[in-house]
Amino acid sequence: MTTRRVHTFCRICEPGCGLVADVRNEQVITLQPDKDHPIHKGFACHKGVHFLHVHNDPNRLDRPLRRTNPRHEELGNFVPIDWDDAVREIAEKLMDIRRRYGRNALAVYQGNPSAFNGTYYANAASLARGFDTRMRFSAGTQDTSAKYAASEAIYGASMAHPIPDLLHTDYFLCLGSNPLVSHMTLLHISDPMAKIRAVKKRGGTVLFVNPRRIESSGPDTGDVLQIKPDSDFYFLAAILHEIVFRIGYDRPAVEKHARNIDGLLDFVRGYPVERVTAATGIEADVIRQVADDFCAAPTASIYMATGVNQGRQGTLAYWMLNMISLFSGNLGRRGGNIYSRGMTDVVHNSKRKREDPFFRDSLGEVRTVGGDLPAARLPEYIANRDDPIRALIVISGNPLLSVGGAEGMRRALEDLELIVTIDLYRTVTGEMADYVLPATDWLEHEDVNFLNTMGVAMEPYVQYTPAVVPPRNDRRDDWWILSRIQQEMGVKTMLDSPDPNPLANADAAMRDAGLSLERLKEMPCQTAVLPEADPSHVFTIAVQHDDGLIDCCPAIFRRAYRTVEDILEELSNESPDQLKLITRRTLYMVNSWLHNLPILKQGAHQDNPLWMNPDDADRRGLVAGDDVIVHNRHGSIDAILAYDATLRPGVVAMTHGWGQSSARGLDVARRYPGVNVNRLSPNGKEGYDILSNQSHLTGINVEITRREPRSPR
CATH class of the missing domain: 2.40.40.20 (Barwin-like endoglucanases)
Structure with a gap:
């Protein structure tokens, strides 16, 4: 009985750690860190290794299910249905609903795991167009959309995210992140804790800013400055105030790359350290010392994550963060914050379409970020009499748990005429669905680490993996399921091709790097290491405004100036x-x-x-x-x-x-x-x-x- 070894990678969080699977009789016997991987070199956390428990879970969905009882009953009764009947019935119901209510009666919610599925993510835009609805929602508005919106305004592209150069920095300021646990977000790096420990070993400084003394802190990494929750914006604004009004900055150097400097100075003038101490819970002298140390370091980098994003002012906090990097002279500098191009210039595809993204719909003035409306308002869109959502497709998501206000969400979902979930499991959201469709897991389909190559990889590389084992029973890939539904609705899809290739877009994107899927398949670990990030690419590639300049004070942010003052007063007097x-x-x-x-x-x-x-x-x-x-x-x-x-x-x-x-x-x-x-x-x-x-x-x-x-x- 022979055992074959397959090089693959984890798709639970952003590093995409290299794994190796031992397979016997088309069954995965073991899943271990890949010691031969040129980037990860044997590092992988327990979550990736334990994914075999997900793959073998007896509760996994194996065939399409159709609900037989009313949705207001908390527990669903489901019976198996074959794929052709399932997609035909779903398509018929969707077309009927749209005939009665219009195209926006269908909503699509995309969950977090779909972003790590290259066969889906590389085709997400075309799949979304196939459903022809403005009612698009995602888990992105639960974790990272603050950064996307800020970068769109500052750099002119939502995918422009200068990352901390942890491989060379002398000072690392890290807010709202616990890298030991979460492995960081919008920053792809192997074994992040090893990189952070290395900063300390080479004589540098690491400072975490968090309401909790997180597991990532310690003698071999750095201390924690314990801040009051939801006040990070004021802390960052005060640091910037110190830089521009006390420590000093090189104005000609900033003017070379940026505009609206005076507008920024006028805004920041209102947030000296003395004014923010009560709100942040951090003494004025401590904030001043952080600013001094940051500017005195030979190089300094700065980063924030979900703990800041999910507050009320994540967008403005990210604005301040980028301005601190720029005005301290660390943006676009080795050891500071840099843009990592990866295998292609993805920022071009995320370029801002207009300066003011807001428009009016049935709920008033709103905007989309990356095409997504606010998930916090999904129940309102469902209940809206003028233009109601009547059907919802959920792709590897669980909005009943992930979105705020669970009771309101449950009542709204009960009112829908059709819910379809595509997932590994029948979750609490799936329990309310009319159809529950079984998706493959990441051991069951070929893939490319498409997300990891898109501008935020500290150690950029591209990796291909074949399907480690065939899909069990009637499980199907996400892209295939959605394409089959669209086919039944009369929409042209990839499945109309005699040889559909869900990785064709990823293959095309590799051409800029002189690569192809076929070349990758022949390489060790099916992996190509890409060139090291060029710090100057922040200015030559990441900035997408027509004049080539960073906007230091985007007009759109003025909408929040009053809120900034209101929250400061609230926090200061709590x-x-x-x-x-x-x-x-x-x-x-x-x-x-x-x-x-x-x-x-x-x-x-x-x-x-x-x-x-x-x-x-x-x-x-x-x-x-x-x-x-x-x-x-x-x-x-x-x-x-x-x-x-x-x-x-x-x-x-x-x-x-x-x-x-x-x-x-x-x-x-x-x-x-x-x-x-x-x-x-x-x-x-x-x-x-x-x-x-x-x-x-x-x-x-x-x-x-x-x-x-x-x-x-």
Whole structure:
């Protein structure tokens, strides 16, 4: 009995770590880090290695299912249906709904895993056009759209993201990220903690800014500056104020690459360190010292992630971050923040179409970011009488858990005429669906690390993987499922070709790098290492404004100036007893998936506890293990209190992605359901940043009370 070895890569988070699979009789026997990989060199975290538990999970979907009972019943009854009948029935219902309500009666929601699926992501634009609807939503407005919107305004392209040059920097300022756990976002780098430790080893400085003393910090990396949640914008604005009004900057050098400098100075003038100390919880002298150290370092880089994005001012925080890099002389400089071209110039495809992206629709003035409307308003679009959504297709997503205001979302979904989910599992969203369609996992289809090559890779490379094993039973690729539905609707698709190739767009993109799929297949690990990033490409490639200049003070940001002042006043005058809820990433959950793996249900992580500083608990007469109610004006949830002395006093934390109690198709997740923290998040018009459609999911005001035992009947 022979065993063959297949070089492949993980598609759970952004590094795309190299893996090697041993296969016998078309079954994956082992999945291990690939020691031969030219970039990752044997590094992979436990999540990728444990993906074999997902692949072999008996709860995986194997065939299309059709619902037989009304959606208002919480648990669905489903029966198998063959593919031809499923896609025909779905297409007929979609066409009927659109005849009655118009083209925008169909909405599409795209989840996070689809971005790591090259066969889908490389064709996402054409698949979206095939459904011909403006009602597009995605998990992007739950995690990264703040950055996309900011870059579109500053650089003229939503995909222009100067990344910290961790391989050469002398000072790394890292906000709202826990690299040991999350492995970073919009920054693709192998073994990020090794790179961060290397900064310290070569005599540099690393400073984390976070409400919690995160696992990434320590003697071999750097300290944590514990900031109040949702105040990062003011911290960054004060640092920029120090640079431009006290430390000094090279104005001619900035003018060479940027415009609207005076507009920026006028704005930042309003945020000296003394004015932001109460809001941030950081003393003025400490902020000044950070600014001094950043500017005194031979090179300095700066980065922010989801912990900042998901606040109310993630877009403006990213604006300040980029201006700090520019005015300190570190933008476009080796060791500073640089643009990594990868295999092709993706910024051209994300160039801003107009200066003011807002338009009016049935809900008033809105915009799209990367084509997506704010997911926080999806329930309103469904309920809108003038132009209602009546059908929803969900691609590898779980909006019932991922979007704020779960109860409002559930009521809205109950009102739809048709829901179709495409996923590995029947999740809580799938439990409400009319059709649940089984997708392949990433061991079952060929792929290219398409996302990893698109401008944010510190160590750029491109890798091909064949399907490690054939799809089990009736599982199909996402692109195939959507194309079959569109075929039945009379839309031309890839499947009309006698030899459909979902990687054709990726193959074409490689030509700029002198590569092709066929060449990759012949290379060791099917991987080609691309040239090191050229720091000057920030200015020569990333900037896409017609005049070739960075906009230091985009006009669109003025829409938020009043909000900036209102939030500053609110934070500065808040009661010292006010508790702020943040999202805590753990090694045992990734968003709302990996929820069905017994191996990841360990200790306190079998549940979704409320983490609280012991001093905060003591002041409230609470102890670890207490049943508590976490509540605010948006909702209420029950949780078990657990101590976490690493939290800044006044801050509590819970993990995103729990709450699968009604997912009858998920045995483990239903046994350990936890609670959905997004029940406490605002939704609707107040639930997102108008500049970016980014949902407000962290730094949320809550109250905590002990839950009294229920009286026996």
